[in-house]
Amino acid sequence: MSLLESHQSVYLVVRPGKLVSTRVIRRVRQEVYLDALKDHDMELTPLPGTTITIRWPFDDLLYEQQGVITEVLDPIPIIVVKLQGQSKVIEQRGSLRVKVQVPLEYGLIRPDSEILMTTTFDLSATGLRFPSAVELWRGLHLKMRLRLGTHEIILLSQVTRVASKPREIRGKKTWESAVTFIQMKPQDRHLIERFVRGQHHRQQTRRD
Numbered sequence: 001m002s003l004l005e006s007h008q009s010v011y012l013v014v015r016p017g018k019l020v021s022t023r024v025i026r027r028v029r030q031e032v033y034l035d036a037l038k039d040h041d042m043e044l045t046p047l048p049g050t051t052i053t054i055r056w057p058f059d060d061l062l063y064e065q066q067g068v069i070t071e072v073l074d075p076i077p078i079i080v081v082k083l084q085g086q087s088k089v090i091e092q093r094g095s096l097r098v099k100v101q102v103p104l105e106y107g108l109i110r111p112d113s114e115i116l117m118t119t120t121f122d123l124s125a126t127g128l129r130f131p132s133a134v135e136l137w138r139g140l141h142l143k144m145r146l147r148l149g150t151h152e153i154i155l156l157s158q159v160t161r162v163a164s165k166p167r168e169i170r171g172k173k174t175w176e177s178a179v180t181f182i183q184m185k186p187q188d189r190h191l192i193e194r195f196v197r198g199q200h201h202r203q204q205t206r207r208d
Contacts (some may be wrong), residue, residue: 009012013053036077097124105145131174155184
């Protein structure tokens, strides 16, 4: 389950069919502080006491949670929302994703780039998450090499999300990073799809 976190981009459903974008400045327990709406959406700022819906994408899912506006702080409006209930998935975005550890090599695109080795946290036909030994940034392009059994897949990816704080794995700092695949051979994408479906089926069978 994805929770709202600081610096996360979100959408407010201000009326049916109308979404406006903003971001979480910080979260304190069940209260989130949202950035002011953009100038052209400023008049849509909800009033205190209004119940609103917050939506945000996370990996291949779209989440939603309701809340009540408790304050709109001035002079630069900060929208304070008290969250209600739990977040829920309202849409499956993109392809099937499974938690799986697959050997992964990654590095910058330039020829002399250092190649780092790790394993994935999860994988889909459109992207993956992995622990990076260095702090990456959104928009960065990486070359990657995945090993699926006897198959080796070389692809180009773009970083879409990086954890704000590192965590230690076996005594070393790592940053949880997510990428979207932007270039690979069509047959390799089909290979990943078959692999992910097979892993998902085995995981579901074990649960049953």
